[in-house]
Amino acid sequence: MNAIMSRTRTPRIGAMLVGLTGMLVLAGCAETQLAGAVVKEVSRSEIPSGEGGYWKVGNPYQIAGEWYYPKEDERYNRTGIASWYGPQFHKKMTANGEIFDMYQVSAAHPTLPMPVMARVTNLENGRSLIVRINDRGPFARGREIDMSMRGAELLGYKEQGTAKVRVEYLGKADGWTGEQGRVQTVNAQPAPVAPVAAQAASQMQPVQDDDDDIATAGLPPVPNAPVDLSLLAGGASAAAGAIPAAAAPSAPAAQTTAMAPVVDNFFVQAGSFRSASNANALASQLSDLGPVEVTESVVNGTPWYRVRVGPVNNAQGADGLLESVVSRGQNGARVVIN
The missing domain is CATH 2.40.40.10 (RlpA-like domain)
Structure with a gap:
């Protein structure tokens, strides 16, 4: 697609x-x-x-x-x-x-x-x-x-x-x-949102986070890896040639759970590091783009230090900020909601 x-x-x-x-x-x-x-x-x-x-x-x-x-x-x-x-x-x-x-x-x-x-x-x-x-x-x-x-x-x-x-x-x-x-x-009223503030790493509680697969900011991309053309089939790019299989999985469910909406801000996560000093160094490099915070989360017993820039309050602003971070060499950066 x-x-x-x-x-x-x-x-x-x-x-x-x-x-x-x-x-x-x-x-x-x-x-x-x-x-x-x-x-x-x-x-x-x-x-x-x-x-x-x-x-x-x-x-x-x-x-x-x-x-x-x-x-x-x-x-x-x-x-x-x-x-x-x-x-x-x-x-x-x-x-x-x-x-x-x-x-x-x-x-x-x-x-x-x-x-x-x-x-x-x-x-x-x-x-x-x-x-x-x-x-x-x-x-x-x-x-x-x-x-x-x-x-x-x-x-x-x-x-x-x-x-x-x-x-x-x-x-x-x-x-x-x-x-x-x-x-x-x-349909519920938006839940109150606490002000966004930087927190010291020692004050962060261990949480299950998703940073283990983002910590590629310092890693080179796979060189000359072949592109699986079937990735681009149909919804991906309308390219022909994907090979269908005879076996069809069971029909899934369509359901929702009831919960109150949350109104949060957009951030750009520039990278995630095992080294606090590396995270702080990147934060300094990106400080001219706006507020930058370094926070710690613990994944499977291992501390990770996340570098996030923001917040901005809409998708357009997030897209612009993301492009600015990527232009600084952080190709693994992504938009997150705090």
């Missing part, structure tokens, strides 16, 4: 009210609002069958000068910016041989295996959707995940185009037994 291409926004068929129940029917999805809760019933046709797909991790690859390193990671839990894709890739082959349908609930991710199930939470409104990842992308720097058009609708950001999200790995799609066809969210 080529996120560099412009995306056409295609409005869906309008909704209609049914009697006193307040029932809203939208493209096969029944929605009722009761006491602040939004309950959505997703039809079976909106859940990808996985037909023609196959299990795939993939080799390191490079797109537009940026390296991606696919791998299995059961601890994957990241924040970032979500976008969505649809019309240009509708009914084309995904990177693992399935057929992309923009009216179904699916997603593209640059490094997670395929197909897997992940929970995607819109941090701006609290909607949390379990989704099938079966494609590669987005390939615009600073983007964490690309939802299908239907997925973006359910998460409530289709019209605005992007949203702050958290992506959590749940498990392989093959054999997934989660609840199917039910999406529930709660």
